[in-house]
Amino acid sequence: xxxxxxxxxxxxxxxxxxxxxxxxxxxxxxxxxxxxxxxxxxxxxxxxxxxxxxxxxxxxxxxxxxxxxxxxxxxxxxxxxxxxxxxxxxxxxxxxxxxxxxxxxxxxxxxxxxxxxxxxxxxxxxxxxxxxxxxxxxxxxxxxxxxxxxxxxxxxxxxxxxxxxxxxxxxxxxxxxxxxxxxxxxxxxxxxxxxxxxxxxxxxxxxxxxxxxxxxxxxxxxxxxxxxxxxxxxxxxxxxxxxxxxxxxxxxxxxxxxxxxxxxxxxxxxxxxxxxxxxxxxxxxxxxxxxxxxxxxxxxxxxxxxxxxxxxxxxxxxxxxxxxxxxxxxxxxxxxxxxxxxxxxxxxxxxxxxxxxxxxxxxxxxxxxxxxxxxxxxxxxxxxxxxxxxxxxxxxxxxxxxxxxxxxxxxxxxxxxxxxxxxxxxxxxxxxxxxxxxxx
Amino acid sequence: xxxxxxxxxxxxxxxxxxxxxxxxxxxxxxxxxxxxxxxxxxxxxxxxxxxxxxxxxxxxxxxxxxxxxxxxxxxxxxxxxxxxxxxxxxxxxxxxxxxxxxxxxxxxxxxxxxxxxxxxxxxxxxxxxxxxxxxxxxxxxxxxxxxxxxxxxxxxxxxxxxxxxxxxxxxxxxxxxxxxxxxxxxxxxxxxxxxxxxxxxxxxxxxxxxxxxxxxxxxxxxxxxxxxxxxxxxxxxxxxxxxxxxxxxxxxxxxxxxxxxxxxxxxxxxxxxxxxxxxxxxxxxxxxxxxxxxxxxxxxxxxxxxxxxxxxxxxxxxxxxxxxxxxxxxxxxxxxxxxxxxxxxxxxxxxxxxxxxxxxxxxxxxxxxxxxxxxxxxxxxxxxxxxxxxxxxxxxxxxxxxxxxxxxxxxxxxxxxxxxxxxxxxxxxxxxxxxxxxxxxxxxxxxxxxxxxxxxxxxxxxxxxxxxxxxxxxxxxxxxxxxxxxxxxxxxxxxxxxxx
Numbered sequence: 001x002x003x004x005x006x007x008x009x010x011x012x013x014x015x016x017x018x019x020x021x022x023x024x025x026x027x028x029x030x031x032x033x034x035x036x037x038x039x040x041x042x043x044x045x046x047x048x049x050x051x052x053x054x055x056x057x058x059x060x061x062x063x064x065x066x067x068x069x070x071x072x073x074x075x076x077x078x079x080x081x082x083x084x085x086x087x088x089x090x091x092x093x094x095x096x097x098x099x100x101x102x103x104x105x106x107x108x109x110x111x112x113x114x115x116x117x118x119x120x121x122x123x124x125x126x127x128x129x130x131x132x133x134x135x136x137x138x139x140x141x142x143x144x145x146x147x148x149x150x151x152x153x154x155x156x157x158x159x160x161x162x163x164x165x166x167x168x169x170x171x172x173x174x175x176x177x178x179x180x181x182x183x184x185x186x187x188x189x190x191x192x193x194x195x196x197x198x199x200x201x202x203x204x205x206x207x208x209x210x211x212x213x214x215x216x217x218x219x220x221x222x223x224x225x226x227x228x229x230x231x232x233x234x235x236x237x238x239x240x241x242x243x244x245x246x247x248x249x250x251x252x253x254x255x256x257x258x259x260x261x262x263x264x265x266x267x268x269x270x271x272x273x274x275x276x277x278x279x280x281x282x283x284x285x286x287x288x289x290x291x292x293x294x295x296x297x298x299x300x301x302x303x304x305x306x307x308x309x310x311x312x313x314x315x316x317x318x319x320x321x322x323x324x325x326x327x328x329x330x331x332x333x334x335x336x337x338x339x340x341x342x343x344x345x346x347x348x349x350x351x352x353x354x355x356x357x358x359x360x361x362x363x364x365x366x367x368x369x370x371x372x373x374x375x376x377x378x379x380x381x382x383x384x385x386x387x388x389x390x391x392x393x394x395x396x397x398x399x400x401x402x403x404x405x406x407x408x409x410x411x412x413x414x415x416x417x418x419x420x421x422x423x424x425x426x427x428x429x430x431x432x433x434x435x436x437x438x439x440x
Numbered sequence: 441x442x443x444x445x446x447x448x449x450x451x452x453x454x455x456x457x458x459x460x461x462x463x464x465x466x467x468x469x470x471x472x473x474x475x476x477x478x479x480x481x482x483x484x485x486x487x488x489x490x491x492x493x494x495x496x497x498x499x500x501x502x503x504x505x506x507x508x509x510x511x512x513x514x515x516x517x518x519x520x521x522x523x524x525x526x527x528x529x530x531x532x533x534x535x536x537x538x539x540x541x542x543x544x545x546x547x548x549x550x551x552x553x554x555x556x557x558x559x560x561x562x563x564x565x566x567x568x569x570x571x572x573x574x575x576x577x578x579x580x581x582x583x584x585x586x587x588x589x590x591x592x593x594x595x596x597x598x599x600x601x602x603x604x605x606x607x608x609x610x611x612x613x614x615x616x617x618x619x620x621x622x623x624x625x626x627x628x629x630x631x632x633x634x635x636x637x638x639x640x641x642x643x644x645x646x647x648x649x650x651x652x653x654x655x656x657x658x659x660x661x662x663x664x665x666x667x668x669x670x671x672x673x674x675x676x677x678x679x680x681x682x683x684x685x686x687x688x689x690x691x692x693x694x695x696x697x698x699x700x701x702x703x704x705x706x707x708x709x710x711x712x713x714x715x716x717x718x719x720x721x722x723x724x725x726x727x728x729x730x731x732x733x734x735x736x737x738x739x740x741x742x743x744x745x746x747x748x749x750x751x752x753x754x755x756x757x758x759x760x761x762x763x764x765x766x767x768x769x770x771x772x773x774x775x776x777x778x779x780x781x782x783x784x785x786x787x788x789x790x791x792x793x794x795x796x797x798x799x800x801x802x803x804x805x806x807x808x809x810x811x812x813x814x815x816x817x818x819x820x821x822x823x824x825x826x827x828x829x830x831x832x833x834x835x836x837x838x839x840x841x842x843x844x845x846x847x848x849x850x851x852x853x854x855x856x857x858x859x860x861x862x863x864x865x866x867x868x869x870x871x872x873x874x875x876x877x878x879x880x881x882x883x884x885x886x887x888x889x890x891x892x893x894x895x896x897x898x899x900x901x902x903x904x905x906x907x908x909x910x911x912x913x914x915x916x917x918x919x920x921x922x923x924x925x926x927x928x929x930x931x932x933x934x935x936x937x938x939x940x
Binding site: 086 | 462465466469473486487488489490491492493496498499502503511512513514515516517519520521523524547550565607611615618619621622623766767768769770771774777843844845846847848849850851852853855856857858859860861862863864866867870871874875877878885886888905907908909910911912913914915916917918920921924
């Protein structure tokens, strides 16, 4: 006798846990690949999986094995064509000869390098490791489709927190009525009656009979009350919720970057990580999200991503030009009534003397009224970060921006010097309760 | 090929076309079972056939084919590498995986065509199944009824350990245990296998005991009061260690001065799993040969009865032939002699020797030549041999000729191989002996024993590798494995290589 079991619907990915362990094991290689991906990819798809190559020796599993470098052994092979006993065959240079086959080389060099592709989730895990995101946020980020529960009637299963008391009690009542569950009052009355009769010091025969009938009756009622419970699991109803996709709107993210000579590779890399993270957040919230890149020296222009991060150009720094350019982009293409506008600015804080006042003016008068959030990150040297420990210290632009921040709750600013610093900016942006963007 | 038999079709074919349904599966299974049981007289465990997707097959593949396994990164590594190869198309998945358990579980992939499912059922659910149930090694060493329970236990135990002691802590022990896995088996003696409950009972007792006494073995070792008594005591303790001991994991589990109780239990789990797989390593050729022979017989019998269409049979024979492909030694695809091909060839040859013996067969196999009753001869062989002894007993000159086998001697320092025998009159025995040797695990795997422990001194553990034919251990691997060993032992470990 045999029987068949269909296992196809069993949970898949039984190896997922093992795969995760393996990834942890080869973390360094994976991290390198992820870093590389963030650097070289476009922001909008920085979170795609990534190919990872791991040299086999870093994940070798050693055993005691026989060496091939000494000693004698006998083999048997197949497909002889012309050999005769006693023939001598020249050994091929290394490994090679038929019978050595797969085990041809010593020390496990025979194993290939490993190549595999990270999934999006795995990629994000590693990506966020540097950012030191709390798990909560990571989980949220991975939930790509946002749904919202809607009431959709009642169900017979569910979690205790969703019990619908009214419906449950109504069912219980109906059942109790139908099954004629003795009421508490009825029993109380009966008990009183019994009590009254028992108090009689010399009961007549009739009274004694009545008492014993009443006792039987009480016993019967109690039994029925016990059998027919007040609330039965059958009565319980839960509120049922249906997950409906949440409508999401459009957003535009305008990236502003200072590309004067002081912004080196490190600074741009940090800026890019910052923009990538911002994009991940926003792409979760909005159905579609546009990216606009504005770079500036002493004048600003809208460019593509490639130019934004990689082109080299020097000149003086006039930050306000970038803000003006952003203003132009918004006016021309992204009416604030239809778009959620996010502006992220990365700079090292150096600005043409006197220009910072102008920046504040533009922000106060225009941009802050039109955008959801404005995030400013100042990218500083690690050494610098240490003595700039107070928020109040800083050069002109920073000080001026602090005035903006005090007036506009949707303006956030932070200094970052390492990838791990990036996340706090997002806490400021998103952990806070949403505020009215147009209030002041 | 008997398939050509154009006998009058008595029956309607069981299926037509590639698609399968559970109904056709069941009917086909019944037809296969009929041939297997009443014609071949196979004796099998109850079958449980599970249909799985290719993804699940990859999963099963990666955890050494078992449906339940504890978690470990190396299974993830195998999964990743299998997956990449599979996606690239460099590797096909096995059509089936079968587990030595009672009931005997066979996995069939949903992607298989109905013809392939027929082949797989005949192959795994009857061929392998019969072999598992009857071969003496499996009977003696494995507990088919208990293995799934045991694995379940192992998995939950290890995950408990991970919760309690951290994943990386457990991983360190598992890594070390895996490195010694080939040396975690008893080759010659078999301790009684306790049941699962006894197992847990014992574990509890052991833990309690060890929590009370911090390894009594070492307590008096530092007491130099009476040298003579200490010496006697030490000899006594050494006797208690049962040296020499070839089962390294067993030794460490019991006598390591540093392991904590749960770590000992982890070693024990790895050791038990190694032992469970040990018979499979020793019977690869026979097991695959048996399954291949059985499926071949069954599908042909079914075709003769008209239960299989010509198309289905051809499709089956196509895969059958692919599996049996044996490239020559000078072919780039050559990687040794294909156990499926040789096992199948030898078993067909046994049938031939029984049915139509030549004078040569009479000389080589006087007991079975012309015996007619080939089914029993085969069943005897399946039951009582392992690869090495099966080859020694049954590899016939005719199969050696068919494969054009030749034996060569390889002296590492000699720039030439020497051909020591070919498929001719004088070479048969040489080839057969060498080939049997190639399948003897006790010579294939390094022979390493614990020989001594310095109980009074620095607790150094002394291992010995007995070199055969001057073959040493591979140096880098040796060093890396010894590191694992030292981690488990807690003190220095020395390994000397001696000449047998």
